[in-house]
Amino acid sequence: MRFRPLRSAPVTDSESVAVSEPPSEMRAIVFDGAGGPETLVEASVPVPSPVLSELLVRVVAAGVNPIDAKTRSGAGVSSQLPAHPSTLGFDFSGIVVRSPYEAHPLAPGTPVFGMAAFPRTGGSYAEYVVVPSLSVARKPASLSHVEAAGVPLAALTAWGLVVETARAHEGQRILIHAGSGGVGHFAVQFAAYFGAHVTATASARNAGWLRELGAAVVIDYTTTRFDEVVADVDVVIDLVGNVGGSTGTRSLRVLRPGGLYIVVPTGSWPDYAEVADEAGVRATSFKVVPDGGTLATIGRLLDSGAVQVYIDRVYDLPEAAAAHRHLEDGHTRGKVVLRVSDD
Incomplete structure (x- = not known):
């Protein structure tokens, strides 16, 4: 029996375009x-x-x-x-x-x-x-x-932090540092989408925008120390790191006993795990996983308008x-x- 080779599968995406052979x-x-x-x-x-x-x-x-x-x-x-x-x-x-x-x-x-x-x-x-x-x-x-x-990188990082690690859910209290950045603005949206009460640190110029994205509270880090106005949160997502031995250390103080601290910037706080353990809270670092299936899910949220x-x-x-x-x-x-x- 002779077989005919398959031709390229038809592309159903309405945006599909013709392609030409690439140059050298x-x-x-x-x-x-x-x-x-x-x-x-x-x-x-x-x-x-x-x-x-x-x-x-x-x-x-x-x-x-x-x-x-x-x-x-x-x-x-x-x-x-x-x-x-x-x-x-x-x-x-x-x-x-x-x-x-x-x-x-x-x-x-x-x-x-x-x-x-x-x-x-x-x-x-x-x-x-x-x-x-x-x-x-x-x-x-x-x-x-x-x-x-x-x-891709920012949204997949935010999804991994909020959905897979923090397991955001209704009524959970999450503090997100640097909420207006690439990862931060996705993290705010994902946490709010899954029902968490979101507090974000950012500059004053971004406060109104972050509230539109779903943050319940925005703290101007240039004028207010977050650890003086926040307490007993369930999760801290730290996109700043322990800059000057301050942000990370103070973040541990605002967590409830057994709460979770997630630090993202690589190498920003080498002994975070030991310090967190002494403070009676959990801690982990995080690295993005470039998963196309998760990215497709995020794409559907973007198409629906739930995330931007x-x-x-x-x-x-x-x-x-x-x-x-x-x-x-x-x-x-x-x-x-x-x-x-x-x-």
């Missing part, structure tokens, strides 16, 4: 060693080739995250970079160019968003990126590529250094995104 070279932002934003320069590099279950995606927009800036400066995941020059970036939104096999559900032409496997592979500050198919979901139809690129992403500023790809400077100023609301190519 692409534009990318590279850096050749630890340093400031000025180390980020545009270069021509080879287009990567997917293997096994990977996808090749044409990047339309790439999210910029604090971990990118930390890695560029010699911290973050810089110790795991295989070589220099290297291309940064986890978040992306774009169009599938190559799929693992003909009947794969994410066929060429499918708009997707997700996380690259950086630093194991090149990052998303480039015209093309190779990504694990399990770290990708269809782009929410209601979002532009620029908006979608601001979602806020884009603080958009830069063109060659302006990556300016994007990093803006991010490192520390006053961004929501996300910073690079526009890589035309939709």
Whole structure:
């Protein structure tokens, strides 16, 4: 018996687009060693080739995250970079160019968003990126590529913190530090969506906005010490870390006995677990899991309007250094995104 090979599965997404064979070279932002934003320069590099279950995606927009800036400066995941020059970036939104096999559900032409496997592979500050198919979901139809690129790492981090670790539920009291940032503004929304009473720390200019997102109380950290006005909370989500030996230490004081402290910035408080144990509370660190199934769930919440992403500023790809400077100023609301190519 002779078999006819399967043709590519039809793409049902109404936004699907035609794709063309990728070139051999692409534009990318590279850096050749630890340093400031000025180390980020545009270069021509080879287009990567997917293997096994990977996808090749044409990047339309790439999210910029604090971990990118930390890695560029010699911290973050810089110790795991295989070589220099290297291309940064986890978040992306774009169009599938190559799929693992003909009947794969994410066929060429499918708009997707997700996380690259950086630093194991090149990052998303480039015209093309190779990504694990399990770290990708269809782009929410209601979002532009620029908006979608601001979602994956921040929203998956927030979901892991609020839903999977804190297990947010009706009546639970959650304090979220840095509520107006990329992760923070998603964490506020997820916690409120699942019924928790949310208190967030932020600057005064973001107070009204965070209340619109679901925060019941917003504390201006520039004028008020949160530990003087908050007590007996069930969970503290610390997106600041124990800066100056203060935020984390004071956070333990506002938890109820047996409450949970979650610290996110890597290395910000090496002995947090021991100090928390002495204070009679639980504590854990957290690292994001780039799960495409969870990202698809978040995408449905975005399409329904229950959750929104806020884009603080958009830069063109060659302006990556300016994007990093803006991010490192520390006053961004929501996300910073690079526009890589035309939709």
